[in-house]
Amino acid sequence: MLWESACGKIILFGEHAVVYGRPALAVPLPQLRARAGIQPAGSDTSIIHAHDLGRDLYPDGKDANEPLAVILGLARARLGITGAFELVIESDIPLASGLGSGAAVATAVVRALAGFGQKPLPPAELSALVFETEKLYHGTPSGIDNTVIAYEQPVRFVRRVPPSPDEITPFIIAQPFTLVIANTGIASPTKETVGDVRRGWNQDRARYESIFDAVRVIVGEAQDALARGENSRLGELLTRNQRELERMGVSSPALERLIDAGCKAGAAGGKLSGGGRGGSVIFYVAPSDANAVSNAVAAAGAARVLTTVVG
Ligand code: PMV
Numbered sequence: 360m361l362w363e364s365a366c367g368k369i370i371l372f373g374e375h376a377v378v379y380g381r382p383a384l385a386v387p388l389p390q391l392r393a394r395a396g397i398q399p400a401g402s403d404t405s406i407i408h409a410h411d412l413g414r415d416l417y418p419d420g421k422d423a424n425e426p427l428a429v430i431l432g433l434a435r436a437r438l439g440i441t442g443a444f445e446l447v448i449e450s451d452i453p454l455a456s457g458l459g460s461g462a463a464v465a466t467a468v469v470r471a472l473a474g475f476g477q478k479p480l481p482p483a484e485l486s487a488l489v490f491e492t493e494k495l496y497h498g499t500p501s502g503i504d505n506t507v508i509a510y511e512q513p514v515r516f517v518r519r520v521p522p523s524p525d526e527i528t529p530f531i532i533a534q535p536f537t538l539v540i541a542n543t544g545i546a547s548p549t550k551e552t553v554g555d556v557r558r559g560w561n562q563d564r565a566r567y568e569s570i571f572d573a574v575r576v577i578v579g580e581a582q583d584a585l586a587r588g589e590n591s592r593l594g595e596l597l598t599r600n601q602r603e604l605e606r607m608g609v610s611s612p613a614l615e616r617l618i619d620a621g622c623k624a625g626a627a628g629g630k631l632s633g634g635g636r637g638g639s640v641i642f643y644v645a646p647s648d649a650n651a652v653s654n655a656v657a658a659a660g661a662a663r664v665l666t667t668v669v670g
Contacts, residue, residue, distance in 0.1 A: 360396040360447065363474050365466035367391035367452040368459035368507045369540065369641060370632050371669075372581045372600050375556050375607055376574035377501040379567075382517045384530060384578060384585075385507040386669050388540075391458060393450035395467035397475045400443035407431070407446045411454070419443070430465040430492045431472070437488055440476040453663060455546035457633020461496065462504040465489045482509040498550045499557070513670070515582060532670030533588035537646045539621065539653055543613045544662025545637025552609045552634040559608055567607070574603050585670075593643040594627025601630035609635030617656050624648070624655030 366387040373383025400406060407416040407427050418428030427448065435441070446468065452460040466489050473480045480488070486502070486509035493500040503516040506527055517526035560567040577600050584592040601618065604610055610631055617640045618629045626642035633639060644652050644666075653664045 360398045360445075361471060361474050362394055362396045363467050363470035364392045364394040365463040365470065365508050366459075366511050367393075367463055368504060369538070369639075369669075370457070370503065371641070372596065373574055373578045374503075374633055375553070375604065375609060375635075376571040376578075377503055377516060377518060378499060378553060378556070379560070379571050380518055380520075381571050381575040382515055382526075382578045382582075383501070383503055384513070384515055384581060385503050386513045386532075387507055387511045388452075388458065388667060389511065390667065391452045391665075393448070393452055393460065393463035393467045395464070395471040396447040396449075397471040398445050400445045403443050405431070405443045405445070407448060409448045411448070411450050426461065426492055426496050427464070427468065429495060430468050430489070433488055433491055434469045434472045437484075438473055438476050438478050438480075440472060440478075444472075444475075446471070453542055455548055455638065456542050457547075457549075457631070457635075457638030458540075458542075459504045459508055462489055462493060462508050465492050466505070466508050482511075485509040496550070498553050500549075500553075515578075530582055531586040533586055534590050535668050535670035536590045536593065537644050537649050538667050538669055539626065539642040539644050539649055539656065540632075540639055540665050540667065541617050541621065541642075541653075541656040541661035542639045542663040543617060543637045543660075545611075545613055547634055547637030549634030552636055556607050556609060570603050570606050574600060577603070590643070591627070594629075596628070597630045597641065597643055598622075598628035601628075604631055604635060611636045613637065613660075614640055617659055617661055618642075620655045620659035621652045624652045626652045 377383035625648035629642040
């Protein structure tokens with residue numbers, strides 16, 4: 360069986376505002392991966408063993424509308440590959456947690472099919488294909504998830520109105536830094552929080568536009584700090600971004616409980632990451648504080664905690 364994989368991701372700064380044309384900064388999480396294995400099917404019926412969903416899917420039959428079947432269909436059409444396949448999908452990335460599980464699984468599937476057909480896809484094309492499924496299942500995604508996962512490098516992303524291409528630029532991390540990532544264990548579909556922000560924006564555009572502008576300023580300051588190695592500013596910037604996400608209405612008591620616990624245990628700052636309500640929070644920590652912060656957020660109810668070095 361031929362295996363390919365794709366990384367998870369974390370949005371450091373700028374989620375939600377990125378849907379409205381403001382910049383956001385995201386980094387890959389290379390140690391959390393989705394994997395797809397592929398081989399010709401033993402019969403003329405394709406089958407997908409989706410281990411994390413605990414299901415087998417029949418992409419050319421009754422499950423044709425499932426996200427995994429749709430991405431397989433799109434990739435086959437784009438690559439001009441026919442025939443029946445057996446696909447195995449596995450992922451370390453918790454579902455609906457703001458860590459990019461959906462886009463990572465889709466990216467791994469496309470890479471596996473491209474590898475099988477010996478038709479390698481450049482990251483821009485891979486990202487564009489995965490974006491088609493993101494649109495189907497996430498309403499109005501900005502495209503940041505599929506981009507950072509396909510390129511697997513730190514990305515400053517600005518969504519542009521088609522036909523203008525999105526702005527995708529690598530950003531500099533002069534000094535690596537430590538992040539503690541904690542998952543609430545609460546699955547929160549991004550589509551819902553993105554929809555709620557849209558409703559809020561429709562009701563009071565001036566208010567939301569000013570929040571998005573405040574996020575733009577934070578993202579700019581964060582990019583400068585990262586480029587200069589002024590990492591000690593990151594904690595305060597994360598906390599400022601969190602305040603703006605609270606004003607957008609996408610935070611929640613569960614997220615804030617974890618953020619409070621992590622900051623009391625020594626994190627310099629923290630915020631939710633991704634769609635919000637549930638999903639994950641991130642903390643900037645001095646390496647020597649990582650254990651205390653991890654233990655505190657676990658004691659405060661986090662379902663899963665991991666420490667990673669970014670950059
Ligand atoms: O929940 P996630 O990790 O898929 O992140 C979504 C990020 C948003 O800005 C909220 C939506 C988007 O498409 O950019």
